[in-house]
Amino acid sequence: MDIYPAIDLRGGKVVRLTRGDYDVMTTYSDSPLETARGFLNSGATHLHVVDLDGAREGAPRNREAIAAAASVGGLFVEVGGGIRTEARIADYLSLGVRRVILGSAAVNNFPWLCEMVKKYGDAVAVGVDAKDGKVAISGWEEKTTLDAMDFCRRLSDVGVSTVIYTDISKDGALSGTNLDAYRALSEIDVDIIASGGISFEREITALRDIGVSGAIVGKAIYEGLLSLPRVLALAGGDAP
Numbered sequence: 001m002d003i004y005p006a007i008d009l010r011g012g013k014v015v016r017l018t019r020g021d022y023d024v025m026t027t028y029s030d031s032p033l034e035t036a037r038g039f040l041n042s043g044a045t046h047l048h049v050v051d052l053d054g055a056r057e058g059a060p061r062n063r064e065a066i067a068a069a070a071s072v073g074g075l076f077v078e079v080g081g082g083i084r085t086e087a088r089i090a091d092y093l094s095l096g097v098r099r100v101i102l103g104s105a106a107v108n109n110f111p112w113l114c115e116m117v118k119k120y121g122d123a124v125a126v127g128v129d130a131k132d133g134k135v136a137i138s139g140w141e142e143k144t145t146l147d148a149m150d151f152c153r154r155l156s157d158v159g160v161s162t163v164i165y166t167d168i169s170k171d172g173a174l175s176g177t178n179l180d181a182y183r184a185l186s187e188i189d190v191d192i193i194a195s196g197g198i199s200f201e202r203e204i205t206a207l208r209d210i211g212v213s214g215a216i217v218g219k220a221i222y223e224g225l226l227s228l229p230r231v232l233a234l235a236g237g238d239a240p
Contacts, residue, residue, distance in 0.1 A: 001208045001235040004048035004078070004193065005039040005228060006218035007032050007069060009062040011053065016219045018172040020129075020140035022056065028222045033068040036075065042228040046076045048164075048195075048216045054082025055103065056139030063091075070096040080127050080164070084109075089116060093123060101164055103127040104137035106155075107144060114158050125162035125193075126155050130181070131169070140168050149184060156190040163190050164216070170197025172219050177203055179210070186211050199225055204234040 007014050014029040029035045036047055049069050053061035060066075060082045070077045070092075079092055080101030089100050099122070106113040106126045116124050129136045130148035137144060152163055165185055167178040177197040185192045191213035198204070199220040207215050215235065220226040233239035 001204075001212060002046045002076075002193075002214040003044065003204075003228075003232050003235045004046045004214055004216045005044050005221055006048045006050070006195075006216050007035055008050045008052050008218065009065050009081075012062055012065045015052070016172050016222060017052070020131075020136075020168045020171055022052070022139070022141075024172075026219075026222075032065040033072070036069040036072045039228065040072055040074055043232050044075065044228060046214065047072075047078070048193075048218075049077060049079045050101075051079070051081030052139065055080070056082075056141065058082055058084060058104070058138070060088060066092065066097070067095045078125065078164075080125075086116065086119075089120065089124070093120075099123050099125050099162070101125045101127045103129065107135055107137050107146065107151075113160075117159050122161045124160070125164060126160050127164045127166065128152055128155070129166045129168055136168060149181075149188075152185060152188050152190065152192075156188050161191055162193060162213070164193040164195050166196040168196065171195070173197055174199045174219060174223065174225060176200060177207075179203065179206055182207060182210050182212055201226070201230065201234055204231055208235055208237065 018024040051062045076098045078099040079097045084105040131143045135144045135146040193214040194212045195216040
């Protein structure tokens, strides 16, 4: 199981929200580049980056910071937040980003999503953010009527290879993740990356055993609740 330490960007800084609330935010660093280098030095091979401003406003706002993170050699970087045009997909990939994550655009323009998946293949993933079991969009601030699990099945049917699934109620709360959701998602023929609230070592091993392809760990690392080297060892089955 791959581990993706997370860099959430707002105003060029590394921050974390609590349960997706833009008014409950903690700033951890002024340098996304140094944060990415720190993760690499701790043994990370993957990195999850989100442009929070872009997700909320519908257009990318932290390109310079994303370019800096993508410039760190040795990291598979995936990026989401406000990606709603093919030009932006192409631009991020040109920076060295390995995978882009479509969220609101995947919901609001499903035919376009299908077109991008056909053209870019595995370089396009979809972020499914669930609030009370329904898909949320626009920086998690708008809840749709789409059932999140059904939407994941639909994504699998059209050839999406990777889904990043977040239970918003768990994100940034340091109270644990929604393991039941990932057990259900493991039945769908798509690579699942778990996101939201992962806070304990036992969750890393549980997710690994469920068979998800990856797990995103953010606030628990920044707050010292989890050690990144230890998490990497657990994810690889190299630690008791």
